[in-house]
Amino acid sequence: MQIFPPGLRTILNEWEIQALVLVSLSLQIILFVMGSRRKYWTSDMLSVILWITYLSADWSATVSLSVLSSNAGNIEDNAVDPKFMITAFWAPFFLLHLGGPDTITAYSLEDNELWRRHSLTLVIQVGVAVYVFLRAWTKTTLNFLAIPMFIAGIIKIWERIWVLRSASSEIFKASMLPSPDQGPNYARYMEEYRLKKEEGFDVKPGKFSDALFVGDFSFTAPENVMILDAAALQDAYHFFETYKQLFADLILSIQDKVNSQSFFQKASYDAAFKVIEVELGFMFDVFFTKAFMVYSKKGCLLRLISFFSTVSVLVAFLIMEKHAFTTADIIITYVLLVGAIFLEIYAVLILVISDWTMLMLSKHKNFVVDFLCKTISKIRFSKNKRWSNTMGQFNLISYCLEEKADKFRVIQKFLCRNQLPEKSRYQDSAEVSMKLKELIFGLLQEKSKSAKDPKTCKGLCAYRGDQVLKNSKCADCKEKEDRESEEESGEVRFDPVLQNAKCHYEIGEENYKTIEQSVEEEFDQSILLWHIATNLCYYSDWNTSPNSVKIQNCEESKLLSDYMLYLLVMRPFMLPNGIGQIRFQDTWAEAVEFFQERKSKCVGNQAKIILLEVSTEVPPSKVKGDRSKSLLFEGCRLAKSLQCLENEKKWELISHVWVEMLCYAASKCRWNHHAQQLTRGGELITHVWLLMAHLGITEQFQISKGHARAKLIVH
Template sequence: MLGGGGYRQKLIQVWNDWQVSVLVLLSLTLQLLFLSTAGARRRAQPSWGKKTYFWALYIGSRFITTYSLGILSRASTGDANADIQAFWASLLLFHLGGPDDFTALSLEDNKLWDRRCLELFIQVSTTLYVFSRYVLDPGFRRFIVPFALIFSAGVVKYVEQVVALHHATMEALIKSVLGKPDAGPDYADTINRLDGIMRSGALPSLDIKNERVDRPNSDPEANVQVKDYSEDEQQVAIKTIRSAHSLFSRFSVLFADGIFSFEDRQESQAMFLRKDARWAFKIVEIELGFAYDRLYTKASVSRGARLAVRVCSLSLTLAAGLWAALAILRASQYRQRHRCVTYALLAGAALNDAAILAAHAFSVWSLVHGDWLSWCSVMLVKRRRWSASMAQSNLVTFCLRKLPSNNDSDPAPLSSSFLLRRLLLGGGRGGVQQQDASPAPALSTTLASMDEFQKLFERRSLLDQVRSGSFWSKYKHTKYVPVSEKLKDFIYAQLEEKVRRLSEYDKRMERERERERKRVRAPSPSPSPSPSASATTPTQTGTSTTTTTSSMYSILTDCRGDQVMKDEEISNLSWSLEKKEFDESLLIWHIATDLRFREEAQAAGAAASAASAATVDQRETRKHMEIARELSNYLYYIMVVVHPLMLSSSTTMAIKRCRDTCAEARRLFLKDHVMAAAGKGKGDRRRAVGEDNAHRVLLDVDTPLHAAVVKGDKCKSVLWDGCFLARELRQSMADPGRRWRVVCKVWVEMLGYAAVHCGGYQHAERLKDGGELITFVCLLMTHLGMGKHYRTEVGDAYAHLSPYSAAA
């Protein structure tokens, strides 16, 4: 019998014999998994499992392939199967080229293109070293040609990956759209000519014409093309794809915080005005699909080069596979295992290239410049390119987590909550012993000294942080809701309404300017200018007057709910929006919206159970309630889970404000829960705080003054400001329909403000996690002419000088 050492030696021997075969098959398996699932990354909701899966594939495939090449470089040349194993080195290099649909885990990986270039040199050198060791082996000569073919295909794919990473960097993105430097019209030359005319004794006439053509010729609504219903569905689908690509080509620099001109605004407005929300969201979805391809796949390489690489790689792989298969069939010295592994690797390489070529041919990129794929254009448009969902996080729900339940009979699991109960009841070490005594004296004594209570709560909070590792890690239970059509319709209707109002305002201003120009052109009895004045002062007969629309767009872009209050003539709620940081206003409105929703949803549920059917107004109010709640929870999720910098200029302050608010709310809930659990009757026990009555606990606290007046400004909690606003909403607007319509509009404005003020890098980074609604809103606002990126409003100005005599 073999001892422990014998089994160990046997196991080592088996592993040494099988390790190369296992590793290359594992590398092939990872490549096939990449090939079949990489495209789903853009459509999947962000989760721990998804992140781990793609991280393991991305890191594991490169590690295993590199490790296998290292083993082959040290393998013995005396084995009869050594030459066929050396042929595997070219196939491993082919694997390192990676799939077309996955080049980077994040945008940070694109910056490492130079490091990947160094890796290319090392891996190619290692493969050539393996080749040099076996090239003189007579048994390896049959594999020289297929080795060279697969090696060439692998190098081409690897180079393509490096180029794609380089083109996907923000620097390359900016460079691709900036073009050549523009010095503009020659200012010095114009001034010199002006001085020359004035020195000659003539009065110069300076007529300045802007590049921009003002209304009515630049009216975006005048250029809106009404849909031609004679077109079939395929033609409409092709136009949609090409329109999305045109927008992507023009506005892709948004992800690098680029700038746009009035021409971009006019053309995009002409495309989007008078269109429905379904069309607008779909064209932005396709546009973001192009952006994802540019940043996270090999699509950044030119289409012609990609097609050439695909055809060349597939041809080389098929030729090498056929040559190697015939060579193996003629040789008899190879083990059956090595034959099967080689066949699997060759078949996997051919399948990989064929699938990539088919995916490239049947993609929206093929419809950008050609019509041969028109028969499946409708299917390509309908294909989903993002998760179509938005995350939901709620402050009250988070603060209620891990509170002891009403059915807890064992006090031990309550940890510090059980200690609080003992503290409030004065039970001492023996716990609660005097069941027949009234707890009121003990309660009043304990509540009079809140220092000990606060210390115990802080101790519990610190313990939770140590257990979880991070205060915000508990948000891993974030739930997701679909982005409904009613939400899209409401958001787009509000954005389009802003543009329509601006258009009407601009038309009125244009009519006033036209009347002013006519008044100026009318003859007047004013005397001619004196010769002395003519020699020193030029007459400006034309000026570059920009419309006030530009400033109005900027004003509406900076609105975050305060414009809704002005439109609705509600002044007593402006304190929650004006002169406050955005994350502070968002948190206050999140609390108020949640409390109002909880209270009114309970009342509406009780009324619905008594009534037979809801009226139209009630259904509309319910729709607005759901929209407001979803947007409130979504923006709260963005602020505390995804990236506080997306919504706040100060990440530290935003996080501190959320933490302090959560700490104050949880302290209140713990205190109320313990006091309810201390009651003797069952009726008192049902008062324990939970999801169904948390709003009552908060709203029962009277808030006659703002919290900062009472507590100072060290604690940044806005809990009581949110409760105060919840009461003000009910008192200011007694009609629930109007109240929730206003709240919805406020949240849409906040969403728009957050979308256009969020950095383009953050928008691009979220594409890999299924996309975000806030990115859709950012692009919609940009295409409708709003946003902070429009910096060119009049274009170049051209000065025309015409001298004339002073005597004239």
């Protein structure tokens, strides 16, 4: 049965390859233009478009070569149709497209891991293109013009294979391993030891140390201060060369830790976060672009060969005789040539305005460099954003109240209320404010002062709010705790029972126990409890006095609260393993039922604090049992306990607890999850993770300094 009418089949047969050519070129342009923007765009629509385009780009080029190969099989050996000859000339352009743009070589980390599969596919496509080229060979000018295009195409293919291989975890880790250190010659040492002993000497093994100086660490000022963020670029690149080992699960040395600490402990919060975002920008380029290839001497040379090969072909095609070819095919050939040159120029433009170029220029000071700096500053767009500087937000109460349901009634009937598409409608974003950065950096800077040995660092990474409560006690409470700790045979206790001691906040023993127990639960449970409590406190204060939410740390606490729930709901893989999804859906179900029973009262912000009217004198767990994992009214109890504090002390405590929870989550998240989020605009938790490592708050430092060597001591 013929599905398509004869006329349509004729059109498809005549214009099939032309259509595929234009589709392939269009996909390349989309990837070129939008590939680098995912570093600072958080749009889900961009992610979907890039994902479809990334997969379709290779598919369209592969299918096009297959069509050309099929057409080549139908050609007689004695004669070559001019139409096939010019379409065969397009084969190397598909190799250019398969080589991919500089701005996106891998959509995700998994693409790097599959570099062998990609390599085999690309090599086969090169073979297909060569077969088509040889079938169309007639020693005409057009055949000879295809040779430079093949050179450019093969260069692009090789670049992509090399970059994918270099960014794979196996090769990336191997590239950073130090040279083998076999240590002193043990056999020679023992031979000398035996001989000296037989000669009657008193011989003892001893040690000498090559200990390196680790003290105050500072950088020389950049040569060219005209360049924006010149100091941050040089500082970030220095740390990037060392701390990229964190992205390969390698261990850093004590020397690295002390040098980094000495710098970041003296830095301002603004400068520290600037260095971190530049450093992560370099990391993004390593994993997902051709940066390491393009910004090397070898890469620049290959780029010049590729560019001038394409330009020379365009010039030659302009002056050659083209009467044998149709106008449409000639136009498409020009489009391919001009498109290839445009993409090369765009790639150079991206290179020129990148941080890599500005880093290189910051090390030089002369007339040419100054002229380049002024020119680049005029053509830089998007203010060279390095990440989105936003944090996801998800509010449980707003989600339960279905505040966005009225506009999407039809869609809501289609979607399951607790599935990802529905949740994404309630996902929001907020700017990471300078006040929030100052709060986070200040607390980490204070913790860093005690990060002196691996055991202490491990303890600092394990805090998730308990240390904040411990530090909030009065002197009498701390003295009582110290006595109890001594009685426990040196065992450190982070969550002591206050007994009859009076807390500094004077909120009563029962309320303090409620607060204390909330940070001792499983981590996802603590997030939900504190999210509910923070929101109830926030909206209660707003209803009482709108000015009260403007006090220090109040807005920051709300932002962190919604951000941590966003991670729990939308990015659970970035948090420690648990049953957070079950707890969330049970809590959501109970909250929905509660609000539906009180529809008349659920109006505006009043609906968000109506939960506080419910008596929680009896613990909810004793009433509901443990089958349901709902934490709705446990969160209400926590909110009521926190409301006993004075406003300033309350929000100081809440904000500090949230920062500790954020830091705990950051330290427990695997490096590959941090790296993958760089392609979605970046995450605040990733910046915090790297900042903690620079301040020495990490477990990825070796225990010993490793500078000691053995020697013989002869008396």
